[in-house]
Amino acid sequence: MLRHAIAPVRRYTKASHDVVRHPQLNSDAKVLLLYVQGLPEDSAPKPLSEYAGRLGLKGRAYQKAKQLLTECGYLHEWREQGVRGRWVTEQLLANVTLTREEATRSREGEAGAVAAPPSERPPTVGGPGDRSVGDCPPKEELEEKNLPHPPPEDDTPPSDLAEAEGVLLSLRYVNRDLLLGVREARLLAAAAAEWLRRGVTAADLRRALTTGLPADGIRSAVGFLRHRLLQKLPAARVQALTPVPPPERPATPARRLLVTCPGPGTEHVFRPRAEETHCSRCRTTATYESTLHPVPVPVPVPVPEPWRTRVQKCVSGG
Structure with a gap:
């Protein structure tokens, strides 16, 4: 690829290679960032969406560019409620990646917050890493x-x-x-x-x-x-107490064997619980019939005395 470049002498914007070659920012986010950074110092501040509209970025394209700038630390927003109760959103767009704390200091106007150019900023932690483009x-x-x-x-x-x-x-x-x-x-x-x-x-x-x-x-x-x-x-959390095991139940007695009921009807068997000889149905039937037809009590019949005993009583005058 051939390349022909002439450095401009006026009406230009200094762009860091960290921005131009950033692997996460798309072309819309880079153009929007450079456009805002190239505005005159005395220009009245306007919402970022208005500058995006001048570049033809609307709808999803603008929202995507704004999201990438925010995630990579170039765009910071504060939403606050004013004196009259109206909510106002203040935006800060930087040409270097800023943490939330650095952006807040820059917003409040502290000296030296972001005064140093990107090439002169000391590394935050340790020495330079392997990646030379972008901080995101x-x-x-x-x-x-x-x-x-x-x-x-x-x-x-x-x-x-x-x-x-x-x-x-x-x-x-x-x-x-x-x-x-x-x-x-x-x-x-x-x-x-x-x-x-x-x-x-x-x-x-x-x-x-x-x-x-x-x-x-x-x-x-x-x-x-x-x-x-x-x-x-x-x-x-309070640890649950160790559950107390339930008391052991007594062993179930062995089941009795089946025996044949001697009651009336067809031959049938039952499992006795104790020492009973008839099944529950036969016992219930017998009890019911005994109440309807009680068994008569036999009246004792006097037995006559032998004739010898009667003769002896007559002889003796008895």
Whole structure:
């Protein structure tokens, strides 16, 4: 490929290679970023959507570009309620990636917040890495399944750490001030996993971290979440008592053998419970018939005396 380039002497915008060659930003996001950075210093601030409209970015194209700029740390937003009760959204678009804390300092006008150009900014942690373009990690590094967790200091299962980290990363969708990076979420994952170990569900944990936020905004998402995780930690679950085994039941006696009932009717058998000789049906029938036809009591008949005894009584005058 042939290339012909002439450096402009006027009406140009300095573009960092970190932006032009960024692997995550699409062409719409890059053009929108460079367009806003090239505006005159005395131009009146307008919403980002209006500048996107001048470039023909509308609908999904604008929303996608805005999402990429936000995820990579170039765009930050604050939604606040004004004096008269109206909600106002303030936007900050930078040509370098900023953390939420750095963006807040830049918004408040602190000296030296982002004054140094990108080439002169000291690295945040350690020396320069292998990747020379952009500060936003590749997409595969943001995938939760590929995040290597450091070995836990306690008995927290890795599944609880992964679930807690997922909850922390999802807070950005509830409130933009709670935007966390991957490393920041890993630092707080152990404290959040302790909530899950104490019986709190992921939905309740997310609700506890996003309810009752300060009205004046959050300066540091990491500091705010760490304080809330430690201060509002619920009590540990009371372990259930060891169940007392039920008392042993006495052994069931062996079943008796079947015997033949001598009662009337066809020959039949029954299983006696004790020492009975007839089945229950025959015993019931016999009892019923005895009440209807009671057995008459025999009257004793006097036996006449022998004739010799009578003669002796007559002779003796008896």
